[in-house]
Amino acid sequence: MDNGKVWGFKPNANISLDSSSTIRGILGMLMDSRDHKEERPVIPLGHGDPSSFPIFRTSQVAEDAVAEALRSANFNSYSPSIGILPARRAVADYLSRDLPYKLSPDDVFLTIGCIQAIETTLAVLARPGANILLPRPGFPLYESRAAFSNLEIRHFDLLPENNWEVDLDAVEALADENTTAIVIINPGNPCGNVFKYEHLKKIAETAKKLGILIISDEVYGHLTFGSNPFVPMGVFGSIVPVITVGSISKRWIVPGWRIGWIVITDPKGVLKETKIVDCIKGCLNISTDPATFIQAAIPKILEKTKKDFFSNILAIVEESAEICYNEIKEIDCISCPHKPEGSMFLMAKINESLLEDIIDDMDFCFKLAKEESVIILPGTLVGLKNWLRITFALDQSSAREGMGRVKAFCKRHAKQLQ
Numbered sequence: 001m002d003n004g005k006v007w008g009f010k011p012n013a014n015i016s017l018d019s020s021s022t023i024r025g026i027l028g029m030l031m032d033s034r035d036h037k038e039e040r041p042v043i044p045l046g047h048g049d050p051s052s053f054p055i056f057r058t059s060q061v062a063e064d065a066v067a068e069a070l071r072s073a074n075f076n077s078y079s080p081s082i083g084i085l086p087a088r089r090a091v092a093d094y095l096s097r098d099l100p101y102k103l104s105p106d107d108v109f110l111t112i113g114c115i116q117a118i119e120t121t122l123a124v125l126a127r128p129g130a131n132i133l134l135p136r137p138g139f140p141l142y143e144s145r146a147a148f149s150n151l152e153i154r155h156f157d158l159l160p161e162n163n164w165e166v167d168l169d170a171v172e173a174l175a176d177e178n179t180t181a182i183v184i185i186n187p188g189n190p191c192g193n194v195f196k197y198e199h200l201k202k203i204a205e206t207a208k209k210l211g212i213l214i215i216s217d218e219v220y221g222h223l224t225f226g227s228n229p230f231v232p233m234g235v236f237g238s239i240v241p242v243i244t245v246g247s248i249s250k251r252w253i254v255p256g257w258r259i260g261w262i263v264i265t266d267p268k269g270v271l272k273e274t275k276i277v278d279c280i281k282g283c284l285n286i287s288t289d290p291a292t293f294i295q296a297a298i299p300k301i302l303e304k305t306k307k308d309f310f311s312n313i314l315a316i317v318e319e320s321a322e323i324c325y326n327e328i329k330e331i332d333c334i335s336c337p338h339k340p341e342g343s344m345f346l347m348a349k350i351n352e353s354l355l356e357d358i359i360d361d362m363d364f365c366f367k368l369a370k371e372e373s374v375i376i377l378p379g380t381l382v383g384l385k386n387w388l389r390i391t392f393a394l395d396q397s398s399a400r401e402g403m404g405r406v407k408a409f410c411k412r413h414a415k416q417l418q
């Protein structure tokens, strides 16, 4: 009823109301647009959560650790806002294995998955007027959270012709005195690339020259199967301060357990001196913590998981990546510039000129979902129009079936060359 009152409330304009602008939103819309919901099982090549496939069950050690922590009744209370000490120590030790120096528990802050680590880090850096450098293509949560915190976004490109390395000239051209940080995601989502040691070092040197810090998203750390080994950015922490964000969600395939970390890899103590560390603590003080019993399970999970759990998962992911990559080679209208070497994704480019009635990546993905019950994320969602982001974190028969349907779809929509 109109009572003539002008309401004093309005929604926060920094939060997008358009669900088709988020990965979750668009994947939901694609699922709804399938024509053959009953007869044809959906092949989910869109999202990065393989935990629904039985072959991706997490390790027994991890399940036992959580059950034990829960049953002990010792972890029913609130945790300190930065996380409980044994868990922070375990994360410090786990990450120190790959670093030239040793992290202390004081360098570690536990978060509700890697997502809260990202939210917190961006909030901490969002002083008025500041800007942040984000990769394109990238992980759109960074854009959403930066916008939410009024942090200006500037994009640099990852170069497909250089195995998705950072365009460092562009980074130098973009940065100014208000730039606070550059984000890298390694191993890469969405490109499936793994940065070489030398390239990481150049990124560190560029950041040092610009006086900015590096946020290194290593949520896919160790999920590599190509010739480039995983090198954490923290290795270059003495060149430039690094904030590493990560979690157990991807390597242990338990994204629903919601535990991750912010780790300061900064042996020179720059982030302490500049009060960034205090600000992280302050930010975590006014938010909530991962479930205490999950925190309590972390030492066992990180220390006791057997090597064969990881090698088994990697073998499955590698074989499915191989299937997707080889199938794409057989399809004329899409191409993948680089064989994936890590994470759970690859990017494939659509050649629209070979397609009859498909105008762009959105159109491609909606028609594909409708006709074939295959869900693929349009590249637009990760910043690259007319590309596709395909996940290969699924079992081999699903990968084969999914790519087979993509092939049939492309054939059906191919332009007839006279």
Ligand SMILES: *Cc1c(COP(=O)(O)O)cnc(C)c1O
Binding pocket: 048, 112, 113, 114, 115, 116, 139, 185, 189, 217, 219, 246, 247, 248, 249, 250, 255, 259, 260
């Ligand atoms: C999945 C993902 C995250 C979020 O990880 P959670 O631990 O599930 O919160 C962060 N960054 C990237 C690049 C991801 O792919």
